[in-house]
Structures are given as structure tokens and as C-alpha cells.
Amino acid sequence: MAVKQISVFLENKSGRLLDVTRSLGEIGSNIRALCVADTSEFGVVRLIVDDPDKAHDGLKAKGFTVKETSVIAVEVDDRPGGLAEVMKPLVEQEMNIEYLYCFLEKAADNAIVIIRVEEAEQGVGALKAAGFRVIPAEELYAM
Amino acid sequence: MDRAQLSELQLTRLKDTVKRCEEMVPFYRMRLREREISWKDIKSLDDIEKLPFTTKDDLRENYPFGMFAVPTRDIVRIHASSGTTGIPTVVGYTRRDIDVWAELVARCLSACNADSSDIIQVAYGYGLFTGGLGLHYGVEKMGASVIPISGGNTKRQIRMMADLGATVLCCTPSYALFMAETAQEMDIDFKELKLKSGVFGAEPWSDRMRDKIERLLNLSAFDIYGLSEVMGPGVSIECEYKNGLHIFEDAFIAETIDPGTQKKTAVGEQGELVFTTINKHGMPLIRYRTRDITTLSDDACPCGRTHVRMQRVRGRSDDMLIIRGVNVFPSQIETVLMQIEGISPHYQIIVEREAGLDMLEVQVEVSEEMFSDRIRGLEEWQEVIQAEIESYLGIGAKVMLMEPRSIARSEGKAVRVIDNRDI
Numbered sequence: 001m002a003v004k005q006i007s008v009f010l011e012n013k014s015g016r017l018l019d020v021t022r023s024l025g026e027i028g029s030n031i032r033a034l035c036v037a038d039t040s041e042f043g044v045v046r047l048i049v050d051d052p053d054k055a056h057d058g059l060k061a062k063g064f065t066v067k068e069t070s071v072i073a074v075e076v077d078d079r080p081g082g083l084a085e086v087m088k089p090l091v092e093q094e095m096n097i098e099y100l101y102c103f104l105e106k107a108a109d110n111a112i113v114i115i116r117v118e119e120a121e122q123g124v125g126a127l128k129a130a131g132f133r134v135i136p137a138e139e140l141y142a143m
Numbered sequence: 144m145d146r147a148q149l150s151e152l153q154l155t156r157l158k159d160t161v162k163r164c165e166e167m168v169p170f171y172r173m174r175l176r177e178r179e180i181s182w183k184d185i186k187s188l189d190d191i192e193k194l195p196f197t198t199k200d201d202l203r204e205n206y207p208f209g210m211f212a213v214p215t216r217d218i219v220r221i222h223a224s225s226g227t228t229g230i231p232t233v234v235g236y237t238r239r240d241i242d243v244w245a246e247l248v249a250r251c252l253s254a255c256n257a258d259s260s261d262i263i264q265v266a267y268g269y270g271l272f273t274g275g276l277g278l279h280y281g282v283e284k285m286g287a288s289v290i291p292i293s294g295g296n297t298k299r300q301i302r303m304m305a306d307l308g309a310t311v312l313c314c315t316p317s318y319a320l321f322m323a324e325t326a327q328e329m330d331i332d333f334k335e336l337k338l339k340s341g342v343f344g345a346e347p348w349s350d351r352m353r354d355k356i357e358r359l360l361n362l363s364a365f366d367i368y369g370l371s372e373v374m375g376p377g378v379s380i381e382c383e384y385k386n387g388l389h390i391f392e393d394a395f396i397a398e399t400i401d402p403g404t405q406k407k408t409a410v411g412e413q414g415e416l417v418f419t420t421i422n423k424h425g426m427p428l429i430r431y432r433t434r435d436i437t438t439l440s441d442d443a444c445p446c447g448r449t450h451v452r453m454q455r456v457r458g459r460s461d462d463m464l465i466i467r468g469v470n471v472f473p474s475q476i477e478t479v480l481m482q483i484e485g486i487s488p489h490y491q492i493i494v495e496r497e498a499g500l501d502m503l504e505v506q507v508e509v510s511e512e513m514f515s516d517r518i519r520g521l522e523e524w525q526e527v528i529q530a531e532i533e534s535y536l537g538i539g540a541k542v543m544l545m546e547p548r549s550i551a552r553s554e555g556k557a558v559r560v561i562d563n564r565d566i
Contacts, residue, residue: 007516009509011546037518041525042544046516063548065514098517116516 001128002070002120003137004052009065010036010043020045020064027058032143033114035101048073048103048114050141070120073103073135074127076111083113089130090115095123103140112140144393146449150188153396156421158185161194164427167212170205171429191396191419192407196430199232202372207233210426218425223271224371224470231271234371235425241280243422244374247391248281251380254389254446255340255365257311259286262337264304266314266322267345267468268294273375274345274468278313281377287311294318294468297325308337315468316348316356316364320499323359333361342367344376345468346501347456353385366455372431373418379453384445387452394422397451398430399439402460413438415460416453434461462560464494466501469538473559476505476540479531485512486528489550496564503540505532508547 010016017036024031024047033048049055052068059066076082090097095117103112112135117123124134135143144152161182164171174195175181184190202210211218218235236244257263263282267274275293282289290309292300301322304312312319319341326333338360344367356364368388369376378395379388390397399414400407408414416433436458441451464471473492480486487510495502505528513524521544528542 005516007514009514009521009544009546011544011549016546039518039522042521044516044518044521063546065509065511065547067511067514067516069516098519 001072001124001134001136003048003073003114003135003140005069005071005114005116006047006049006052006055006059007067007069008045008047008059010038010045012038012040012042016043017045020059023059023062023064024049024055027055027062029055029058032141033101033103035099035114037099046099046101046114046116048140052141069116072115072117072120072123072127073112073140074115075133075135076113078109078111082111086113086115086127086132089126089132090117090123093122093126095119095126103143144449149392149449152393153421154185154188156393157188157191157396157419158182160419160421160423160427161185161429163212163424164429168210168427170201170209188396191398191430194419194429196405196417196432197428198432199372199434202232203230206230208235210428211235212427213237213425220276221271222273222276222371222375224273232372234273236423237425240374240423240425242284243394244277244377245280245284247374247394248277248377249285250391251367251377252281252285252287252311252342254380254382254448255311255342255367256363256383257285257287257340261287261310262290262308263287263311263313264290264292264300264307264309266292266294266300266312266318267376272468273369273371274315277369277375277377278342297322298329301326301329301331304338305331305336310337311340311342312338312360312362313342313367315345316343316352317346317467317496317499317501319343319356319360319364320352323356324498333359336361338362340365344368346465347458349455368453368456370433370435373420373428373433374423378418382444382446382448386444387440387454389444389448389450389452390439392450395420397439397453399437400432402432402434402436410439410441410451416456434459434463436460464492464560464562466494466503466538469536471503471536471538475536476532477559479535480505480507480528483528483531485510487513487547489547490559491550492560494560494562494564501564503538504543505540506543506545506550508550509544510547513544 030050035046037044098116100115219238220236223231223233265278269275341362341364353364365381369378379390396419398417402415416435418431420427435456437453487508489508491506493504525542532540
């Protein structure tokens with residue numbers, strides 16, 4: 001039930017994020033969600049796209065350092081405390097959340113967050129057991 | 144000493160040195176035999192050209208004590224410098240050698256306008272590096288007071304310098320500039336200190352840098368030259384005219400050669416500096432190739448010294464870098480990188496000088512194996528590479544992760560080093 005995330009290494013110089021997004025356009029990949037993490041020396045852009053394998057191979061062919069990682073997409077109630085509730089079952093099972101970011105969804109009642117834990121499938125299990133809706137890969141890519 | 148007397152002394156000492164090498168060092172016995180030459184064949188100083196060269200590789204192959212010409216029980220001191228493959232170059236001194244060295248350094252200090260009434264702060268590193276102890280023994284020999292503060296801890300250095308009224312400072316020129324910056328931060332004005340001379344060496348520097356140091360530290364800056372293989376600091380020194388460094392020819396025979404053809408170049412022509420030690424018992428060297436490029440001059444110097452002068456060293460015939468006084472070969476960094484599994488073979492070394500201090504940056508391309516979506520994972524790689532370089536070379540480096548193919552490829556020999564230092 002985990003979904004595939006693409007991450008790309010970015011050197012610390014201007015225009016690199018533009019290069020990645022432009023390349024995705026050329027490959028014909030549609031970005032569903034994006035999150036950039038950076039230090040003063042380099043950055044990593046993490047992406048959810050409509051066809052992760054195509055984006056992975058396409059970016060690699062264009063010379064980027066790319067990696068596929070399994071992450072969880074889960075629905076969060078759009079109200080105060082909603083996000084905390086989602087994190088609770090993971091933390092209870094001592095799963096360390098490496099990072100999370102929001103998924104862009106048009107006109108919906110609930111938000112979707114992307115969560116990165118060490119063992120994605122285990123996280124999916126924990127969230128499902130706690131009654132959350134984990135978004136299946138195909139549904140997410142098509143959103 | 145006039146030149147005729149000096150030549151006579153050099154010839155006697157050269158014969159003695161070659162004899163010792165032939166009798167005591169199997170490496171030299173073999174090399175001399177290959178050339179069918181013996182110490183007995185040396186009739187004039189020109190015969191030195193018949194003798195074989197010695198290189199750093201030879202020293203490494205005879206690691207650790209193979210080049211010693213005395214039993215180790217006669218060695219009283221060992222120094223070492225880093226080598227290209229991780230095997231250090233080890234040098235040994237007899238009690239007599241230490242005395243000779245101290246005497247030469249004392250002469251250097253005297254050329255730098257110091258005498259027994261001076262308080263001399265030695266801020267070269269103490270330890271295996273010859274800088275600290277080399278200067279230290281020279282100061283004591285001259286009878287001046289030595290402050291053996293070693294390198295680092297800059298604020299304390301400056302505080303001590305001010306409080307104890309040091310009159311002479313010995314350190315690398317880049318460290319002198321760094322001290323100037325630090326003093327500014329501490330609101331200490333060098334004009335109020337008692338420093339009159341600076342004895343700076345262990346790395347190349349220019350006259351422009353000298354002007355800057357003299358202005359900022361309010362002293363007269365002298366260039367001192369030496370290398371551990373040949374002795375350490377004190378092989379040559381500038382006099383008050385600062386028109387080249389006088390080589391102590393009673394202890395060393397200096398030649399310059401064309402690094403390609405290995406033929407001797409004439410006095411006044413640029414070449415690679417080659418030394419034969421003629422007053423050293425522990426580890427005498429015959430025609431040691433320093434890789435330093437310079438020009439010799441035997442014009443009379445207004446100071447009255449008859450010893451030949453070498454121009455300040457500005458280049459190398461190999462790719463060695465001197466960073467904060469430490470010898471670094473790009474191949475050493477390559478060795479470190481190749482030992483770390485998963486690392487890309489593409490790297491580049493950038494050397495900058497910031498606030499007078501040399502900074503080493505190593506750029507490494509991120510391989511697929513190294514790459515992680517977690518920032519922490521990438522930072523761990525940086526830390527591992529940094530720690531390996533530090534433990535291997537003894538100097539800190541900033542590690543930058545780069546995108547694949549971002550480091551320029553070249554056909555044939557890759558450009559591994561970009562030296563942006565304005566020296």
C-alpha cells in the first residue's frame with residue numbers, strides 16, 4: 001500500500017530546481033506533490049508524480065541522481081489536531097518519522113500528507129489499524 | 144669564508160658523505176655500484192654530477208630506517224612528514240646533527256636581526272613536523288629566550304606575545320596573517336607590541352604577502368626555507384637585503400636541474416632544486432630532488448655573506464600542495480576517497496585562502512549508492528569523508544557533495560586541483 005516517491009539530488013547552485021521541473025515536463029511527468037529539503041551546501045527534492053518509474057528513468061537518463069523510496073500517503077481530517085492524530089499510531093509503535101509534507105489535492109474536504117518512515121509497509125499497517133484511510137498508489141498517482 | 148676555502152671544505156665533506164653512504168647505506172651502495180662510481184672517484188666538486196639522484200620515492204621504499212647511515216642507537220631524534228601513499232617520510236638525527244641544525248637555525252635568526260637578548264615565540268607546530276623543534280633548538284643555541292607555544296590557540300598566542308613582550312615571531316606566513324585578523328578582533332594593536340622580526344616559512348608566499356604581513360604585524364618579515372628530508376627549517380634564510388635566501392653551503396651543496404632531462408642547469412637559470420647534505424651523519428642524502436622550482440644566484444650580496452642565494456620558491460615540479468604548512472598530494476586525497484566504499488571516483492580539490500588561512504575543499508560527486516532522500520543520510524557521507532581525510536592527512540577539509548558530471552571531465556589527466564590562493 002506504500003507509494004513511490006522520487007528524490008533528486010540538487011547541488012547548491014541557482015536554477016537546479018528549475019532544471020528538475022523542466023526535465024519532468026519534457027519527460028511528460030505530472031508533479032502531484034513536491035517538497036524541497038536543503039542545507040547550506042546541497043538540497044534534495046522529493047516528488048510524488050503520476051508515473052514514478054517513468055520519472056525515475058527519465059531523470060536518470062538526463063543525468064540526475066535519482067532514487068525511489070516507499071512512503072505513505074494518508075488522509076488527514078481537515079481540522080485542528082488532525083495531523084497529530086495521524087502521527088500518534090506511528091509514534092506509539094516507535095516508528096521514527098523522517099519527514100512529512102502535504103499532498104496537493106484540488107477541492108477536497110480532507111488533506112493528504114506524505115509520511116516517510118523507515119518501514120513504509122509497517123507504517124501503513126499501523127495507520128490502517130488505527131482507522132485511517134491510506135491512499136493506494138494507483139489512486140494517488142491519478143489524483 | 145671565501146669561495147675557494149668553501150669549495151675545499153665542500154669537497155672534503157662531499158667525499159666524506161659519499162663514503163659514509165657507500166659504506167653504511169645498502170641503497171646507496173647499490174646505486175653507486177650501478178653507476179660504477181665510488182667516493183674514491185670524487186676529485187672535484189664537478190664530479191657531483193656523476194652521482195645518482197635521491198627521490199622521495201626512494202625514502203619511502205626504504206621506510207622506516209633504510210636510509211640511516213648510523214645504527215639506530217646513535218639516532219637521538221626522529222621526525223616525519225606525510226607521504227603520497229600514506230607511508231610517512233622518516234628522518235633521523237644524531238646528537239651531532241641536532242647540534243649542526245641548531246647552529247644553522249641560530250645563524251638564520253641572527254640574519255633576521257635577532258640576538259641572545261631576544262624573546263622568540265615559536266608558533267610552528269611542535270611534534271613530528273620539524274618546524275617547532277627545529278626553531279626551538281636554534282633559539283636556545285643562540286641563547287635567546289624561547290616561548291615554545293606551538294601552533295593554534297591564537298588568542299592565547301597573541302595575549303602571551305603582548306604580555307611577555309616577544310620580539311621575534313616564528314610561524315607560517317598564513318598563520319601570521321590569521322594572527323593579525325585575530326588581534327583586530329581582540330582590539331590589540333601590533334604597533335603596541337615589541338615584535339621586530341618575523342621568521343616565516345614552511346609554505347610558499349609572495350612579496351605582496353610580505354608587505355601585508357609587515358604592515359599588519361609591524362615587523363620585518365624574513366623567509367626561511369627548509370625541508371625535513373634535508374634537515375628541516377634553516378637550510379636557507381633571507382638576510383636584511385631580502386634579495387634571495389642564502390643557502391648554508393658549508394652544510395649543503397645546492398644544484399638546480401631540469402626536472403625533465405635531469406641535466407644540471409646553470410647558475411642563474413631556473414630549475415628544480417637539488418641538495419646534497421654534507422654535514423649530516425644520521426641520514427645523509429645525495430642529490431635529493433626537492434621538487435621546488437627556483438633559481439640560484441652567486442652574485443655578491445651587499446650583506447657580505449658569500450653563500451649562494453636561491454630565489455623564493457614559487458612553484459613545484461610535482462603537484463604537491465602546501466596547506467597550512469602541511470604537504471598534501473592530490474593522490475593522498477584520492478587514496479582516502481577510494482578507500483570509502485560506494486564513493487564516486489570523480490572529485491576535485493579546491494584550495495582557497497580565507498582571512499589568511501588556507502582552506503581545503505574536496506568536492507565529491509554523489510553516486511547512486513551515496514544518495515538518500517534523507518538529508519541526514521547525505522550529511523553522514525560528508526562527515527565520513529571529512530573524518531577520513533582528517534585522520535589521514537592531519538588537516539581538516541570541507542566536503543561538498545556535487546551532482547554527477549558536474550565536475551569537469553578532461554581527456555587524459557583530469558584537473559584535480561584548483562588553487563585559488565593569491566600567494
